[in-house]
Amino acid sequence: MTQEFDVIIVGAGPGGSVAATVAAQHGLKTLLLNREAMPRDKACGDAVPEPAFLLLRKLGMTNSFNDYSCEIDFVKLVGPGGQQVKLEVFPQSGEKTRIVTRHTFDNLLCQHAMQSGAEFRILNVTDPLLDGNRVIGISGKEGQTRVNFYSKVVIAADGATSAISRGLNIGRRPDRHVSISMRGYVETKEELDPVIELAFLRNLIPGYGWIFPVNKHYANIGVGLTLEAYKVKQLPLTNYLEAYLKTPHIRKTVGENQIERLKSWQLPICTMEQKRVFNGAILIGDAGGFVNPLTGAGIYPAMTTGRYAAEVAAKAIQKGDLSENALKEFESLWRTELERGMRYSTLALRTLTRFPLSVDLALLLGRLFPSVMRTLLSKV
């Protein structure tokens, strides 16, 4: 079976659905592919930052999200030496950071892409289709049947183990550019405040534990650290999660309730060197390695790179030039918005890896000068 589209987007996570929405809103014949039906679960802390909702509003998504999410008013940071700081979050845009399960969030975004005019299909994509060094579509498997779809541009939004990126010979990501993380859900004994907590536990650095309120009595709880540290320490992620659970304040919040729906996954950390633009293809979100090195946050980077990729694709299609050179504008767009924060985060991660107690020092200063701390946090 063959069919021609302007743009094919592989993967219906937040990156893919935003790309599909923007492409369809530009009047492009858009195909959004995902290997599972939506809604589907995704290992995540479910913390969706304020700019993500601002972008969705710009794309005409009018859901208030109130029915599906928990609004966040504070960030609490805990250092390995016990220093703590709790900072109020002051929204810049009228939107708020929210905890919303990926099951719900990703499905709403995918629905919006379809309402904007994108066609959605379930397909396990296995490879990009190549004509010489130009990507001309994708190939996938529906059961035993091989299916090919052709397009002018392919946007790879198929996550950390991207088949498109593999097919374009990106090569294996070095351990220093990968983090690994595990999340679960837990009923809480105590009522949860609208606070996201990041706890830089002594044995978890460089990494942290988190607890985020999904609602007043249900939390997303997890741990994550760099792959290099994970391999050196040789402990399963469940050990770190148990250690976090044993900290007195978490034990008090959670009580004896058991963590359920444990799931772990890898996070491709952002590097400046990675190739992301090809003749006829762009890699975005986790497929393009856009996760913040320090925080592990990748939802907004996936969405904004999805948007830029679709805008650049629309221009290139209009000009009739689908070359790498024509699509290169994607590089300057994402760098203008994300590069500085990614570089700050890389530096901060290096510092806390070498000097774990620098976190306590920073938190102590944060207690004395909360506005300075807030400014620093806004940069990562």
Ligand SMILES: Cc1cc2nc3c(=O)[nH]c(=O)nc-3n(C[C@H](O)[C@H](O)[C@H](O)COP(=O)(O)OP(=O)(O)OC[C@H]3O[C@@H](n4cnc5c(N)ncnc54)[C@H](O)[C@@H]3O)c2cc1C
């Ligand atoms: C435990 C954990 C906690 C995290 N917590 C946070 C957090 O709180 N906040 C935050 O901002 N970020 C967080 N992240 C990072 C965040 O989850 C990712 O950066 C984000 O999901 C990237 O979005 P994406 O659209 O690029 O890819 P994904 O969300 O991974 O979506 C990729 C989609 O592609 C589909 N797909 C994959 N392969 C194929 C294929 N071959 N064919 C067809 N479809 C395919 C998948 O089914 C999936 O639907 C966390 C990550 C982990 C692992």
